[in-house]
Amino acid sequence: MPMNDYFDALETRSPDEREAQQLEQLREQLRYAKASIPAYADLLQEVDPESITDRAAVAKLPVTRKSEMAEAQAKVPPLGGYTDLHGKTLPRVFASPGAIFEPQANTKDFWRTARALHAAGCREGDLVYNTFSYHFTPAGFMLESGAHALGCTVFPAGIGQTELQVRAMGHLRPQFYVGTPSFLKILLAKAKEMQID
Structure with a gap:
């Protein structure tokens, strides 16, 4: 770069x-x-x-401590009075560890991850292979929204099904992997075992 x-x-x-x-x-x-x-x-x-x-x-x-936010959300469901979005259209609400619920507003790159992806070298037209979870927690959508803001295509892989994942990566040849290092290590070991580059 x-x-x-x-x-x-x-x-x-x-x-x-x-x-x-x-x-x-x-x-x-x-x-x-x-x-x-x-x-x-x-x-x-x-x-x-x-x-x-x-x-x-x-x-x-x-x-505000995380425990205080959880207490507030228990007292004033669903979001504890910490947002002005209640009653408005929210595309998603996520649960995070510690019984915290997080809203996602309907704005481009709401989670502000495009800058980090850009710093890593991700550019318009790249294919991003996203192995973060797309259910319950926001990680999958966080990275997807940043990639879309940069003009990238995203393959929403999630985790698990390592053999299928390796075959998909071998076929798609993504420019970027986003996910945990531990899952990448598992995928690399499986690719070596399957003799897929």
């Missing part, structure tokens, strides 16, 4: 410019959260978004 092949202009900002823009975006998000999202209105009631002007101020912001 050429050194001047950036995902977007955000990657070429100076550190000072990046920090200033990120702090402004954080203030904007805090204003929005306080005004629009019930759980954050409570959590941030003592926070003045305009006072967030440096990293020291960011370090003082309240933190």
